[in-house]
Amino acid sequence: MPFKQVFRVRWVDTDVAGVMHFTNFLRYFEACEEEFYRSIFLPFNTIREKYGIMLPRIEVHCQYKAACRFDDFIEVTMKVREIAEKTVTYDFQTVRLHDQKLAAKGSIICIAVNAEWKAVPLPADLTKSLRERGT
Amino acid sequence: MPFKQVFRVRWVDTDVAGVMHFTNFLRYFEACEEEFYRSIFLPFNTIREKYGIMLPRIEVHCQYKAACRFDDFIEVTMKVREIAEKTVTYDFQTVRLHDQKLAAKGSIICIAVNAEWKAVPLPADLTKSLRERGT
Amino acid sequence: MPFKQVFRVRWVDTDVAGVMHFTNFLRYFEACEEEFYRSIFLPFNTIREKYGIMLPRIEVHCQYKAACRFDDFIEVTMKVREIAEKTVTYDFQTVRLHDQKLAAKGSIICIAVNAEWKAVPLPADLTKSLRERGT
């Protein structure tokens, strides 16, 4: 089931063009991801303490379809698209709530690394939670 | 000829993982792009005043190859890959200077829009400068 | 009555010291202020359109008492301390919810300016709302 999270575009998110800066869409993707991991009781720092791993990004992609402006409510939807041995791929969409327009869609690929930043397999029960709750 | 710009990773660019946050690579891509446009005497606000257009991003892509840390010198290289009627595509690379490792590579596609955010053709002399100086 | 808003510290808010960057406390002060103005039906862009004014900051002050970390719930409290002819002063406090420790306290002074960035008196009904709802 996709995971959804609503945010409000802040003044500091905007730039002189009057719209949300393109990098902030990715920051809201990540904010949604953070809430998803909390929802499966595995916030990033718990993952770090429990499994000794982190999940840095190895690839991001985003297409921008419509601008978002200060005060807009935006809904970010996240879905786990693919789980490999050491990587997980999420798909994201951002919709402007006032007119239901797709504002952005993209994806992020993360890799599991240990404390020495070496790639390692994803822990089995993390994989299980991602599959059950994120797909 | 590719355009190069060196930056220093700031404290505020890093996160609790001890490395530069993935969205800041894109902010340095843009900082390099801003300097490139200044180098051809067409900073973003001049483009806005002279041609009545802006160049919002419609697509970004980035692959992360090596982490960057506080105090690292990073060199961003930008090249204009493709100029279409209304869009321009840049390729970027970020190299960590202390060990010459490729840290990130990506691309950004921009579209010319007028004051009403309608897509319009790129002005001929902007296209000319991009071709002569950025490819 | 003071206005309260709860936020969650995001990964991108932290730095290599493992704590929220000091400037992000001010960004959460502002996020609280934005919600306050929405709660009195006067979001910043409505103020701009309705009264032709903006409220840029002329002074900020903040004392840091305890660090905030990724995933912490923080509660920001805002109170209108003083309303003068052209300026308004807010007091802010940020409390870490898990141990009720005061993390930061500060103030922001704003000035009403028109479209030419000239200082102008605060509109009477804005002042009235601030007095009734923010003090």
Next chain:
Amino acid sequence: MPFKQVFRVRWVDTDVAGVMHFTNFLRYFEACEEEFYRSIFLPFNTIREKYGIMLPRIEVHCQYKAACRFDDFIEVTMKVREIAEKTVTYDFQTVRLHDQKLAAKGSIICIAVNAEWKAVPLPADLTKSLRERGT
């Protein structure tokens, strides 16, 4: 002797009001401070490794006098105002270079803390460098 550093206001530094966001002045204060510490061969991470301390902020103050816009050159001047047993206070000024107008002035107070975030005395040779080079 005051330490000076010139920056260029980036697109991402601005907001929908068309000016640099007030928190970014503080980020440029810090960027100047980082360069100052490099100039005395003690970047923040060296301080951490050599002395086992960090210098988190306990107080910031800033007054805003004139707006800065995209593409503006800004010069930040930093001066060590006061060195106490465990704290150091810097004064900062930001000047818009095109018209030499004072844009912002402020101060930051830092405290020396050890790895457990306990306040500790500033190391003698750090104090010496700050006195010789920063005042």
